[in-house]
Amino acid sequence: MSTTNQPSQPLLAVLWMMGALASFTSMAVAARELTQEISVFQVTFMRTAICLALLSPYAWKLGLAGLKTPRIKEHLGRNIIHFGGQIGWIFGVSVLPLAAVFSLEFSSPIWTAILAAIFLKERLTRARVASVTLGFAGILVILRPGSELLQPASFAVIGAAICFASTYVFTRGLASTESAFKIIFYMNLIQLPMGLVPSIPLWITPSVDLLPFVAVLGICGISSHYCIARAMAHADATIVSPLDFLRLPLIAVIGFSFYQEPWNPFVLIGGAIIFSGNLLNIWAEQKTHKRTV
Template sequence: MLKDRHPAFLAALWMTGALFSFMAMAVSGRELTAEYTTYQILFFRSVIGVVLIGALVAKTGIEQLRTTRPGAHLVRNIAHFGGQYGWFYGLAWISLAEVIAIEFTTPVWTALLAWLLLGERLTLPRVLAVALGIAGLLLILRPGMGVLHPASLAVLAGAFGYALSYIQTKSLTRTDTPLCILFYMTLMQLPFGMVPSLLDWKSPTLEALPWILVVGVTAMSAHYCMARAFKLADATVVVPMDFMRLPLIALVGYLFYQELIDWYVLAGAALMFSGNLINIRAEQRKAPLRQEIKAHQSPE
């Protein structure tokens, strides 16, 4: 039975679900950008999210939605909405692989923001991860060589928005439940997408409904699967699998959209992956040391 399997094996299964969810979301987003604005796609996504999260809340109890930090939720969701906007906007103009590769700069901005806003130390492995991340980004964008598309900058800004939302999420998890954070995410982002959508509204067609459903459902399933994977296994197991999104989405782009595989993009992503892996391994080596120090400091 699956429950008797090694946790790393189960984590790999959950990450497989996350990878397929992310790929399905990217393809459905690409299909919808041909007919609908980015704001409308985000509005559709939020509507489905409200329904799904509302069903979970109805089952688990509404009391967990109480929060004393509505302002922090608002800041988080403005940043997260900006991240989503940049991601979906990029799907309409640049290759799927480039969108995913630029998105992988999020850990770089997260480390810098954690240093600036939370006072977290920039250790040597973290500095190395940031340096390799920036080097990988420059290799992907190649500024000054005539290959930089404005949509790439939108995705880059989106990655920064995601990083800021992650910092806020870390702060919110000290007081609020994950379901509470997800509930306010879908509820607050609903009007963010609805208001601009009404200015250029286009009613969804029957042909578009399956893609709309896929965008909404996979947005939730991808992050749920990743959360389950991180609960079962170390980051050194989960993160390398997450980076498999890039070659897989490059293959999807090649097969379905005739997108050429850009080796600069793959090489840049490899640099980012190396930096993240170095940082994760350093953090894991420090964890037993922290536990040992804590054990010595605790009264017998």
């Protein structure tokens, strides 16, 4: 079932997912360009500042009463972890082939299944166990012994994927009382000083040539999530999610064309294995859901 009561509209879902793919790809390129000149912390701060500026008009409309939350501790915990994920992801983008970063990032739903079983007591079904197994197999293909990717930056990206998975688990709990806007607003509000403080001693004013990349990073940080939400509103996850895999060949082409990154078949194969595990889990969840409706 789609996430809303409206009829499924696969074409619209595909178009929204194309917007999401463009946003994620643009973010990676912008982060790569910016980290050639400024620190990872400063990149994170500037991204958060732009996102917060874009969210502020609606926050102003809601007012203090509309933004008030009794769950500030949960927001704080969620965003400390998410900030660590952002740092790991941007660091990975700055030094690893872009296709490798995206492939390892696909493991995030695998970690979500593990963490949900531990902290939310969700049952590890056979499909989820198979999904987790495929995820680990894909990681081993990418980070096989002797691979040039067997380095700290790769483990930073895996750490980022674990952090993002942790925030998904946090979000499941917060979503019971907090709106999506409030979760996103507090994410940027809390992470703003977290990025600013370590940026100050390393601060470098970006050159004029980098300013468009600063804007792209901030705008796409919001548009990527919005496009995915809209896509999910128009079609089932089983239709939308496979399109997300197109990020991998797309970023591989960009890495090859603009950064002379060689094609690595093990990265593409490993990414495909990891993603197949994600799809297996989604298919099983959809099947279970339809039986219970």
